[in-house]
Amino acid sequence: MDVCDQTPLQAVLLEIGRELESCKGEGNVADYIPELGNVNPDKFGIHLTTLASEHFAYGDTEEKFSIQSISKVFSLALVFEREGERLWQRVGVEPSGNPFNSLSQLEYEAGIPRNPFINAGALVICDHLISHCSMPKQTMMGFFRTLAGNPLIGFNQRVYESEKAHSYRNRALINLMKSYGNITNDLELVLDLYFFICSIEMTCRELAQAASFLANSGVNPLTRQQVVSSSKAKRINTIMQLCGFYDEAGEFSFKVGLPGKSGVGGGIMAVHPGKYSIAAWSPRLNAKGNSCLAMKALELFTTRTKMSIF
Numbered sequence: 001m002d003v004c005d006q007t008p009l010q011a012v013l014l015e016i017g018r019e020l021e022s023c024k025g026e027g028n029v030a031d032y033i034p035e036l037g038n039v040n041p042d043k044f045g046i047h048l049t050t051l052a053s054e055h056f057a058y059g060d061t062e063e064k065f066s067i068q069s070i071s072k073v074f075s076l077a078l079v080f081e082r083e084g085e086r087l088w089q090r091v092g093v094e095p096s097g098n099p100f101n102s103l104s105q106l107e108y109e110a111g112i113p114r115n116p117f118i119n120a121g122a123l124v125i126c127d128h129l130i131s132h133c134s135m136p137k138q139t140m141m142g143f144f145r146t147l148a149g150n151p152l153i154g155f156n157q158r159v160y161e162s163e164k165a166h167s168y169r170n171r172a173l174i175n176l177m178k179s180y181g182n183i184t185n186d187l188e189l190v191l192d193l194y195f196f197i198c199s200i201e202m203t204c205r206e207l208a209q210a211a212s213f214l215a216n217s218g219v220n221p222l223t224r225q226q227v228v229s230s231s232k233a234k235r236i237n238t239i240m241q242l243c244g245f246y247d248e249a250g251e252f253s254f255k256v257g258l259p260g261k262s263g264v265g266g267g268i269m270a271v272h273p274g275k276y277s278i279a280a281w282s283p284r285l286n287a288k289g290n291s292c293l294a295m296k297a298l299e300l301f302t303t304r305t306k307m308s309i310f
């Protein structure tokens, strides 16, 4: 199926959306951040945008949700562009095979996180952001707004405060890294920035749009601006392919065949370099912290359209 063949793509999304109605109810909403539990668990949306700016959608695609760990792709892009290859001295590029908030591996590996998408790695990225930017929150927010083409994107104060008040595990991770000398700025500042970025809210449409520079050799298709070099876009996509779903990265690759990133708000964003970007959202998660329905939707989509990278 050709990516420009509009009717079939819209029809496929509709078919998938209807089919998944019967799977609603599987999995549980994340509640270790209590505020994330205050969402209708049976929401579902999927939105695809092609590099030719065509849009195809089904379901709740204009509703905002907490992007959580999907944000880690964008903070990595900003920091990688500024820091360059030195970045890899403090964070690795290997799949962790462990949950996103695991402590044990971090101790075995002397405070160097396996990759930038587990929580420890994202905290190192936030530490870099603080070192590079005088107003990191504003810089990150501006980055999301430009990429998504919406100056009104914001964050959810209640989710931000809720995570901050229940941040025992992330505090343990950052303290462990500090003890190995792998955090340079004030721990509270780094955690605060991390919670802020995780609490940003976007719709499926906005996320699909924001991801499109990664499908477009690093160029924002809306502004034609080079966001990251094409070589860096290739590498970010590679890390998404290998590490975007923590200890379920193999499963996502196996079923969907696209570089992607999930978040505990129930969102998944994925890209097909040279063709399209796509975002799906449904709050109920499986045991690995990834959205049951969003993952299923993407599996059905790439299987039926044959539009995976493999």
Ligand SMILES: NC(=O)CC[C@H](N)C(=O)O
Residues within 6 Å of the ligand: 067, 068, 069, 070, 100, 101, 119, 163, 170, 198, 262, 263, 264, 265, 289
């Ligand atoms: N996988 C996720 O989305 C986790 C992000 C969440 N803010 C946390 O730190 O636990």
